[in-house]
Every structure is written in C-alpha cells, then in structure tokens.
Amino acid sequence: MSGRYAGKTVVVTGSGKQKGLGQGILQRFADEGAHCVVSDLAIGEEEEAVAEELRGRGAEVATIACDVSDAAQCQALVDQTVEAFGAVDIFVNNAGIGFMMKPLLDVDPADWATVIGVNLSGAFYCTQAAARAMVASGKGGRIINIASQAAKTAFPHLPAYVSSKHGMIGLTRASAVELGAHGITVNAVCPNHVTTGLGAQQNEYFSKLLGFETVEAYIANMSTKNPMGRPGLASDTAAACAWLASDDAFYVTGEAINVSGGEEMH
Template identity: 40%
Template sequence: MSVRFQDKVVVVTGGSRGIGKSIAERFAREGARICVAANEALVHETAQALRDAGAQAISVVLDVTDKVQVKAMYEQVARELGEVDVSVQNAGVITVARLEDLTEAEWDKVMAVNTKGVFLCCQEATLRMRAAGKKGRLINTASGQARQGFIFTPHYAASKFGVVGITQSLAKELAKTGITVNAFCPGIITTDMWAYNDAAWGKLMGDYQPGELMAEWVAAIPMGRAGTGEDVAGLVSFFASDDAAYITGQTVNVDGGMFMS
C-alpha cells in the first residue's frame, strides 16, 4: 500500500470501533500520524493496536459536545503529533423509538453528538489549519438517513441532514483557503451500531429474531451485501488525498446502491 499520508496528522472522532476504527487503520497503513478519539476507554486499546502495527498514534477520551474538551484535544494533537491536516468527524449515536415514546433527552443527545459535535470539531480544526497555513481536509459522517428519513428515528434523520448542511455551508466559506469539506453517507455497515439497529427496529417493526430484519434489508441492497468499515475508509482516504483537492461540498453514498443520488 502507498504512503500517501506520510507525516500527515489525522484526527478521527468515534475512532474506538466500527467505521471510525477502520478509517484510522487505513490512514495508519498509509503513513499518517493518528489521533483516535471517543467517549469510551476502549479508544486506548485502538490506539495501542495502531502503535503495535507500527503507526504513531495517540488516544483521547472525548465528549465532542463539549467545546473545552474539543479545543484541548486539538491542542494535544498539535503538541504530540503536529498540527492537524485531516479531521474526520465520525462520532455518532442513534436511538430507535416510536414517536410517542421518543424523549426530549434522546432528541437532545442525538442532535448534540451528531450535529453540534461535527460543528465544534470542524470549527476548531479549521482554526488550527488556517493558523498553520494548511490546505486541510474536513470529512464528516452523515448517513443514508441524510438522504431519506426512516421510521422511528426522526431525531437521527434530522441530525444527519444537518451534517450535510454543515458540510455544504463550510465548503463554501472555506473554499478560497484550500480547505475542503466533504461528507459520506454509509448505508448498512457491519458494526455494533447496526447490530443495535437490527434489534431495535426489529422489535418495533414485527416479530423479528436478531439478524432477521437486517438480512431482509441486506437482500434488498443492489450489490447484495452489507458494507464494511474498509469500504467506507477507502472513500474517506480519497477525500483526504491530493486527488480530491478540487472536490468540496460533496456528500457521497457508500451503501452498495441503496440510494442512487
């Protein structure tokens, strides 16, 4: 594999597992210095695995909804790895509930992590990129639900439509600086979140046993399989590369053909 990102500094939030972990692993294999951040101690194990594989990596336990913590993370990255070149805003949460059961607390948490968290990280990363004179990359995790909302998750759909709006707005504002801002919409990916989705939606949509509803959905994907974290990481690494220097404000589906737009 090439070393396109030799000596580049990459931050990945939500990097302890799933898509974020795969993204961090891809950048590490291509020579980047990595900060993986998440709201759980597991992120330290992820960083250690990256170091064991030969990468320079640090880990931060982080609440992306807290501006003070976000600022402190990027300051730590600058001290220990160098100023950020690529920031991947991947931290996200979901809950599934009927309209009458969906609480304000659930709404507020999902919007705060998925949308405010993206904004705060983009804001701080941009400040540091501009101060360092870097033509950096901001890459945001949206969702298939940024294309079309789905039953029992209006708060999640709203948060992910919001990610696309943030991406487009910042792309226009930052275009003349050389900083690009793009997003991606993963479909059904084999992660812990999708194991939860299968169980939670399955309970509300019928008498499904674990795995049955997801199997139905996967069967309807034109490419005939669920995606992997590696499928997503390939697109993210492209967005971060010099090959994508003239691409900004875009949101690309990674879903095997579920949504074609």
C-alpha cells in the first residue's frame, strides 16, 4: 500500500470503539498507508468491527487487548506488535477514563486511583515499552500522547481527570528530554471537547450541572464560545497526530499542542 506511512506501524491504545477518538486517529493513518494496531481493554465484536473497517481502507490490521494500567500488558502489547509487523514506529497513548465526574469533596480514593492508573500510569507504561522497542530498533520513532484541554485548564467535577492530563504533559516533556538522543520525539495533543462516546457522557452530565434544558442547548452554547464556531472532531486530532508523526515534525518534541479551534491558547 502506498502513502506517507507505507511500511510504518502505528499502535493506538483505547482505539476499539466505534466513532471514538482512537478510531479516528487510526483511520487517518490507515488512509496514509500504515499498518494499524487496534488495542482496547478487551477485543470483542465492536473492536473487530473497527479493525475490519480499517482493512476496508487497505490497511493491514492487528487487534491486541491491553489494560494499560498493567505494565506487563503494555509490554506485551508492544512485543506482540513487533512480532506481527516487525516494529513499532508510532505509538499513540489514547486510552483514558473521563466519565468519573464528581465534586472534589466526593471523590472516592479508589476512583482517583483508577483514573490516574489508566490516564497517567498507563501512558507511562506504554511510553516505556514503546521506547524500549524503538531504541532497540535503532530507527527512532514517534510517541504521541492524547492529553486534553483539561491538561491546560481546570474544569469542575473532574479532579482526577484534570490532574492526570496535566501530569501527561509532564510525562511528555520528561520523556522527550531523555529520548531525543535516540531519534524519538514525544509530543502531546490537547483537543477541546470532542463528542465521542466519552464526550457524550460528559455532555449529559455537564448540561444538567450547568442548568441547560437539553444536551443540544449545552453543545450550542459551547459552540458559540469557540472562535471556530464548533466543538472538535476526531479528524482534527487525527490530523495533528499525522503531522507529529511525519518527517516534517522531526525537530518538534516535548510540545503540548492545542487542537481546540482557538478555545485554548496557552
């Protein structure tokens, strides 16, 4: 298959859900010729359907289950990818939990640990495993962390999520400092709200919290506050990932790039 990423392999965690952000990222890479690894907590009918859609775009696809909160499973994900395709060229830390929405004073320690375990520790475990393979290959690579507008700005009722995403920016920078010598760049993408399955849960919660009569009214209000006049799309984040993985972005590392239509500017 031809394309900018022909012969390259991309792994995206948390990518097995229909209309999810991970699926959107893989679709972009599939369209540009990459081998794709669909990974999620479990591989079932929905995850296989995501893989089959990518095959329809001409991509070679593997499906690999991975609980990113388990370091051993993250290492196995990378090992199985190398076994299937020979290398890990691009690794996207996309798996995340954002549906535990409670006031700060009501957050249970177990809920806090679960969110941090997936969103931050999971990104660390996968970064470490992917970087080991990239260093061993001697060819460098790209690691891309899907952070959030919540990595730059705090939001109510999301203390663990906001903290984990701020921490992901620190992980991005710390990784970039150490891995640059190996030709590995590490960057973060910070999207504003994208109405995926996770985003829909947040829409429902915050529309009620903020007193909107309907979810549609909440989304319309969100759009009016955005300079570009709409919430984000999965394709917006995917385009940023495709650029960061390209040769054009080789000298860009340690950055946290907003993809927010101007909603977030720092």
